[in-house]
Amino acid sequence: MCPPGPSSPSPQPPALDGGWGWVIVASGFLALLLGYGSPQSVGVLYPEWLLVFGEGKATTAWVGSLVTGVGLVVGPVCSACVVCFGAQPVTIFSGVVGAGGFILSAFAPNIAFLIFSYGIVVGVGLGLLYAAILTITCLYFDRRRGLALGIVTTGTSVGGFLYSTLQSELIKLLGLDGCLLIVGVLALNVVACAGLMRPLTPSRFYLKQRAAVLKGQLQEEVPTNQKPAGTDAVITMETKDQRVKRRSLQADRERETAAPVLEPRADGCFCLFRGLSSMGSLLQDRVFMALCMSLFFFSLGNTPPQIFLEDLAHSSGLTGDVHSLSLISLVSIGAGVGKLGLGVTADVPRVDSVLLYALTVGVSGLGVLLIPFASSYLHLQVLSVILGFLSGNWTLTPYITGQVVATEKFAEAHGILMFFGGVGIMLGPPVVGRFYDVSQSYDVAFFISGSFMMLCCIILFLASVLSRRETLPTAPETEPVSCAVTMVTTSPVT
Numbered sequence: 261m262c263p264p265g266p267s268s269p270s271p272q273p274p275a276l277d278g279g280w281g282w283v284i285v286a287s288g289f290l291a292l293l294l295g296y297g298s299p300q301s302v303g304v305l306y307p308e309w310l311l312v313f314g315e316g317k318a319t320t321a322w323v324g325s326l327v328t329g330v331g332l333v334v335g336p337v338c339s340a341c342v343v344c345f346g347a348q349p350v351t352i353f354s355g356v357v358g359a360g361g362f363i364l365s366a367f368a369p370n371i372a373f374l375i376f377s378y379g380i381v382v383g384v385g386l387g388l389l390y391a392a393i394l395t396i397t398c399l400y401f402d403r404r405r406g407l408a409l410g411i412v413t414t415g416t417s418v419g420g421f422l423y424s425t426l427q428s429e430l431i432k433l434l435g436l437d438g439c440l441l442i443v444g445v446l447a448l449n450v451v452a453c454a455g456l457m458r459p460l461t462p463s464r465f466y467l468k469q470r471a472a473v474l475k476g477q478l479q480e481e482v483p484t485n486q487k488p489a490g491t492d493a494v495i496t497m498e499t500k501d502q503r504v505k506r507r508s509l510q511a512d513r514e515r516e517t518a519a520p521v522l523e524p525r526a527d528g529c530f531c532l533f534r535g536l537s538s539m540g541s542l543l544q545d546r547v548f549m550a551l552c553m554s555l556f557f558f559s560l561g562n563t564p565p566q567i568f569l570e571d572l573a574h575s576s577g578l579t580g581d582v583h584s585l586s587l588i589s590l591v592s593i594g595a596g597v598g599k600l601g602l603g604v605t606a607d608v609p610r611v612d613s614v615l616l617y618a619l620t621v622g623v624s625g626l627g628v629l630l631i632p633f634a635s636s637y638l639h640l641q642v643l644s645v646i647l648g649f650l651s652g653n654w655t656l657t658p659y660i661t662g663q664v665v666a667t668e669k670f671a672e673a674h675g676i677l678m679f680f681g682g683v684g685i686m687l688g689p690p691v692v693g694r695f696y697d698v699s700q701s702y703d704v705a706f707f708i709s710g711s712f713m714m715l716c717c718i719i720l721f722l723a724s725v726l727s728r729r730e731t732l733p734t735a736p737e738t739e740p741v742s743c744a745v746t747m748v749t750t751s752p753v754t
Contacts, residue, residue, distance in 0.1 A: 332682025410603020598652020
């Protein structure tokens with residue numbers, strides 16, 4: 261029997277910067293809105309948890325701190341999962357994990373269980389969701405990437421604004437437990453959003469598994485009294501511009517039986533470990549490492565003002581003429597506008613996205629340094645809008661990552677960045693709060709936060725100017741994956 265020919269190529273991927281890409285943007289926006297809505301408005305749940313569990317403010321505050329920080333700290337693992345299994349399966353899994361965490365939190369018997377269910381379980385789900393959506397958005401868009409990322413990431417700010425009102429009303433109607441149950445049910449709709457995230461190319465894990473299955477099927481056709489010859493059949497896969505031939509995989513040994521056996525190298529754990537081990541080379545790039553350090557210092561200094569602004573207004577007696585919109589709501593509104601506006605600005609041909617990011621960080625640091633000099637609630641409102649708008653530079657983070665590293669390394673690079681940002685978010689409030697406990701004044705705390713952000717701006721600006729043309733070694737457009745099967749021809753044994 262003649263062996264079958266090479267497998268037919270897969271269909272050409274959809275065109276970039278349009279078409280189905282806008283469906284990806286819409287589904288990603290909705291998924292981030294559903295997933296991040298409650299964590300972004302956790303301040304509404306915070307007073308209820310204080311009353312229910314009767315714990316101290318510092319202990320209860322860990323719930324809101326971890327749900328954001330953990331999702332970013334596990335960024336490298338989440339990005340490796342996206343590279344190995346694809347964005348769509350990871351998004352489905354993140355929706356199940358996040359919804360499970362919200363529902364478990366409704367039955368939390370104590371604050372320790374709540375820290376685990378809401379802070380860690382939901383945080384891991386959000387980390388998987390964020391990595392998957394940003395990765396697939398960047399794959400579908402190139403020339404309009406800034407606009408696409410701006411629209412997608414605005415979902416977190418819109419979710420925080422809507423859920424702040426929704427959770428307040430649900431608590432009045434159904435209580436805290438009923439509110440968390442409804443939030444968990446809504447988060448399950450992330451799974452439906454994932455159904456629209458059609459991948460451009462098969463995932464690495466799928467290709468390896470497919471190659472192993474085909475090899476097993478071919479081995480079934482070989483009689484036991486015949487020897488395999490050295491003919492190779494190569495699986496091909498369509499990429500953005502050309503069909504890339506995958507490297508052939510020779511059998512480790514000649515098998516005497518015809519049972520189909522999956523190769524060990526097709527195992528998901530091996531694929532995940534390989535993705536994590538390949539991240540070390542990214543840290544050798546000077547600009548990328550400077551970007552990591554700048555994001556750490558920015559997160560360290562930018563997060564505390566968003567938490568302590570409202571308390572500063574109350575402790576300073578500046579709330580005499582408070583309007584219906586709180587300072588946190590103004591920060592969320594400004595962040596939503598900033599993400600979209602900065603994303604569009606980054607698409608302008610002559611705009612240096614790295615320097616734009618450094619500028620937003622520097623102005624943010626200057627705004628934080630001005631907070632202690634505010635003499636009225638109106639001044640704090642203006643500063644809240646400005647700081648919120650500039651905090652939209654999180655949209656530029658994946659955009660810059662795509663400019664600094666090769667496209668096929670985007671997921672790993674973005675995961676490393678999220679790790680540094682997560683550590684900064686988790687450490688920022690305790691560090692600044694410690695300064696307040698020592699000095700009994702927010703002035704020192706905000707001066708420290710602003711100094712961290714100015715240091716971040718200087719590091720990133722110098723690295724960009726001195727190493728603007730320095731990039732990682734160019735890798736092939738599509739990383740070769742061992743996914744060929746060995747073909748056999750029949751020849752009698754003499």
